[in-house]
Amino acid sequence: MAKKEYWKGVEQLTNDPEFVKYAEKEFPQHLTIKDAYGDNSEGEFKSNRRDFLKVMGFSVAAVSLAACEAPVKKAIPYLNKPENIDPGVANYYASTFFNGSDAMPVVVKTREGRPIFIEGNTFSAYSQGAVTARANASIMGLYDEERAKAPSKGGAATTWKKADAEIIKGLSAAGKVAVVSNTIVSPSTKKVLNQFAGKYNADLVTYDQDNNSAIIEANKAQFGKAVVPSYALDKADVIVSFNADILGNWVAPGVLSQDFAKNRKVGPNKKKMSQVFSFETMLTITGAAADYRSPLKPSQEGVAVAALYNAIAKATGNATVKGALKDANIARAAKALLKAKGKSVVVSGINDVNVQLLVNGINQMLGNYGKTIDLNTPLYTRQGSDVQMNAFVDALKAGKYGAVIFYNCNPVYDYARGKEIAAGIKKAKLSVATNDRLDATAKLCTFNTPDKHFLESWNDAEYKRGYFSVAQPTINTIFDTRQAQDSFLAWAGSEEEYDDLVKSFWQKDVFALQSKELSSQSFWVRALHNGIFETENTGSYKSIHDTGADSVDYSASFNAADAGAKVAAKYRTTSEWEFVAYASTVMGYGTLANNPYVQETPDPITKVTWGNFVAVTPEDARKLDVHKEFETKKKVLKVATKGGSFELPVIMQPGLAQGVVAVPLGYGQTSLGKVAEEAAGFNAMSLLGAKGLTNYSITSGVSVAATDASVDVAQTQTHETIMSRESIIQETTLAQYVKNPAAARHDVMINTYSGPEKATDISAWDINNNGYKDDRHNENNDKPGAALLWNSVSGIQADVHEYPNHHWGLAIDLNSCDGCSACVTACHIENNVPIVGKQEVINRREMHWLRLDRYYSQRPEDEFTEEENASMTDYAKMERAARNPEVVFQPMMCQHCNNAPCETVCPVAATSHSSEGLNQMTYNRCIGTKYCANNCPYKVRRFNWFKYHNNEEFDYHMNNDLGKMVLNPDVTVRSRGVMEKCSMCVQRTQAGKLNAKREGRPLVDSDVSTACASACASGAIKFGDLNNPESEVRQLLEGELHERAYNVLDEINTRPNVYYLAKVRNKDEKNA
């Protein structure tokens, strides 16, 4: 098989001379460092020799003064130590993450009473231990000093007593009240709101930023049940997605990807996997994971569904509908689906009822209902309704509501008709928000009565019928805030407290669903410990979220011809520009836009941080003459629609549909705080002001024009580039893999006097000091028990360190990695990695210890013919390759090489090797020569250019006392001038070892995990002791050692302790 060429960005594929020059350097040359504290503002560098002497003189004096007397430090113990809190020992509490419409069970790590880390809850069968990048990062929201600190009236602080009195008065006089919220997944909260609605005749209006109204409406029309069904993706052999980012933000972020990953794993004992088709506009991580992908303009999407419907209908003897689309993948998908009847899933994220009806029809024809799609235990995670919302907006505008309450939502910003809501709020006599700050909505309301952060609150959640989780406070309330449910109870005149309601719901209703615990008290204690209660046997229990019949008639029909006709009428392919607003994987809909971790985590596809942009294809960029970039400077594009216009820098996005401009959502929020302000950008939601169901695209009247301006975009795409080496990404197709499990391997052989040999079998040093004679023979292998050690098992013959006890290693399965980026945020938070901000990312000085490399490669199915190869120009070839590339994600961290190039060049031995396989970085010894970074072939060492804490120039969490609470006390906060890198979470392994030692037993898998591995519920990253034959990572790698497991850049003989498992795509053989 011809080796594919991989590229990280368009510049790399074209081999633009500017790029080559740029890529070879770690940092752009023009950068100067103005002063020690990160002030990089423009201006002349005025320091001179005299200043130097002055500074030196002062430093000497200061140091000698400081040395005279050490500062007196205080040690302040508890007055009354809580029984289960020991300073220095972490406590873990099961709770639930809430943000916008999202919720998931989590486990919160606290130290000395402050939460410092969020992990998934592995007890939960619903989430399977999943945690999203946003859930990870949300911990920072707790310590955001810009949160609302007290209730306010008209922006001025007030007291709860005064606010309550006025609000109750206002509500009593209001006549008609509306409570607007995102999906409420909590049964107890719903009860409270129902109680409130009963008292004040209030309408409860629900919407979601990720709007799936059409699915709900279609199911209501066809099956009489207004719900989003639950999907069993692990049981699906074929998955077809029409613009549904099932691995990203669709329906249940972070949760669906767990089942998805299960059926994507292959191994010595499982040589089959699901096949995934994606038809989408913007390249998403779902499209990146898909085996076959077609980029479609928004105006083609509906017809594509109709085309698939027809293909299936024809084969199953059903009537076809109007609509056809020429796309090879439709036929492929139809063929695959027909082979997997009852074992497939077709989903669509298009917010159009007729399209959703056709999708239902396809699933019905395939017999997927009741097997992979379940309407009887639907997902309660998306209940938002555009129908309700439209009625609300119209009534609000008409002044029919006397009072409106926005419960933890920001529709002025993140709902398509936000502008109309903004205008309507003034017409209500009383307007209240319970938001955590004066955001776009709250600042228009008379009152803001801030809710507590979810880590300070009691709550519960029901994701599917019988799948519950509980939320408990993990810290005392920081500011003068009050749980919103308690506010509603107070306004409704109830004496009850919300935590009692949660408790009584669990002790009565949930308790009744089980028989294991005999007393409701012990059940409640168990629930607080586990955080979840899940059962399939719900009996006669009816959830408060349930609508419609318990048992759905899956054979219910709908008017397919009518739906098809409407789809055909609506979706007409044009040659016009089309606009699409999409939610990127990490930023989502911008609910956490003031969270610096979210801003600094690069979007896995575009690799852009801190701000938004408009994406066009490389071909369109050339047509618009905006394709020439100078380093980070991107040309600005002006896009005008009927709803408004904007100017944003352009980035070239391979895989985007031609003729489309795509803008990520979540930016342009000015009233959230300094972080969101720094990111700036434009709120693409504000253009989508159409009536009916929210349509995230605009297909007519869009005009696009280049401008002369250009601005910097903080894109990490080609930073730390490893130029086209062939052993970085290894991949194959399922067909080839079944035939030869080692099909993906690309072993570079080196010619020696005794013939070609693997690099790892050749000794570079005379380690036994006997003239290279038995360097092949490792003395350590003769020791008792040595045969079981990883070094013996892996068969490395020369130059190995001795690892008598542990040998830490990572195994990263490129097949399971979907690019969700939770590992990046988890690493960022766990290791106190500083936030550097927009300008420093532009300066290529981001500090991430773990980055997620994204590689593009040309699809084998549109390989050039020989004629084309000869006749086409390089640029033309590039353009075609970039039309719809294949994507591979590769988490890249320090590889902890056994022959580490960094260790040999450090002049002060600040980086050295441990007896457990770690490449250790000792900050207090480092003098910052950067030799190690220069010598690192993986480009994973990051230099700490500035003092990022207590520094006005980096005004993020490390510049205020509250923000510093999130820091992990077991990891040093590095200062300026040292090199830093992944330590394989040595603080966690040391703690795990100590646990085992204290209990006097050998170490087991559950003792240790790195932050990235614990954040990766889909199991793409596994960490463990390679020397322990019982460990999961050892067993995994032992099976794969001569099959899919490989080391990146094996041929340079660095012998990493990080192994990658080659990617396998489920493709037909001829398309390999």
Added chain:
Amino acid sequence: MSIGRSVLRLRYTLAVVCGLLLTSVTAFAQGDGIPTDEASISAGMELFDGNCSSCHQVHEKGVGPALKNVYERRDVKWLTSFIKHPGKTIESGDAYAVALYDKFKPTIMPNQDLSDAEILQVLAYVKDATIKGPAKPEAAADVAGAGAAAPQEGMVVSSNLLVGVIIGLLVLLSIVLIVLVVLANVLTQYLKQQKGLDENDTAYINEKFSLAAIFKSQVFIGMSSFVFVMIVAKVTIDSLFAVGVQQGYAPDQPIQFSHKLHAGYYEIDCKYCHTGVEKSKNANIPSANICMNCHNSIRQNSPEIQKIYAAIENNEPIQWVRVHNLPDLAYFNHSQHVKVGGVECQTCHGEIEKMEVVQQHSLLTMGWCIDCHRQTDVNAKGNAYYDKMVEMHEATSKDPMKVKDIGGLECAKCHY
């Protein structure tokens, strides 16, 4: 006659018997009923230690009064009833008991469940101790001191010997020098009187000894500047190494807590207060509620303990001054050393049980850590975690497995 004699005899007998009886009663009463035999005293000592010693001492005032001569101050009957029911005695309005209560309130001695015989034994011990007088603590210290000094004595002797030898040598040298100077003088004088010496010789003999010439000589200047530079360098380097080293640091604490009293005299286990030492990186400075476990009934009136009460009442934690300060870049875990390594607290913290004010005993420098890791055997016995390592170690080495052998000198064991 005979009867009269008999009666008389009887009278005498009676008188004698009565007399004997009386004398014996008086003899008993003279000992105020407190036995003086060894068995009673030692039984009394056990009872005293078990029941009384937490509040009372014989010669010093504790939480309660000193018990010296108590048997003279009050009679046995009063003492017995008071010891059994102190509260009732005070309530009954007994003047002495009320006076006692006024002096020691709010503490009331709890009722003691002792029999009359046991109370007599306790009193026997108190009386014995009163008569013997206060114990001389120096004696005990002498014994301990002798043990500690013993090994040093050898060193002192040897260094004395060395000094003696050196002084002897110096004396010998000076005698030799004086003899030589005298000899040289005598010979010079002799030569001066001789005639017929050539000019060179005459000049040599008449040469004046000049100190200035020596000071000006290049060799001298070179040597002395070398020595000077070396001394300065040594002092500079030594003082630089001492930067941040706070050995002997013994700051004043907000409460004058005495480890000598608690850990030394009362032998309270370190772990009783420093609860985290076996499970956490921090040993933990005890929270006020741990102090209150004892001090809610013991010595509440002490001004130092009143500070704890004040802290609790005002909800203001006590701000102790931190004595042992490791830099943030070094990770240290108490449980690793105490629970896993089996290291005694005193190994690093010194004889804490003798410190009135806690001071930093060890250097707490990296060299100090590393030294210990080089020398200390791993406490691997009975810990299955180490089994595999011990097996591999013993296959290649006869020496016991030291901390350094299992990576105890590696950077990322403490720096991360």
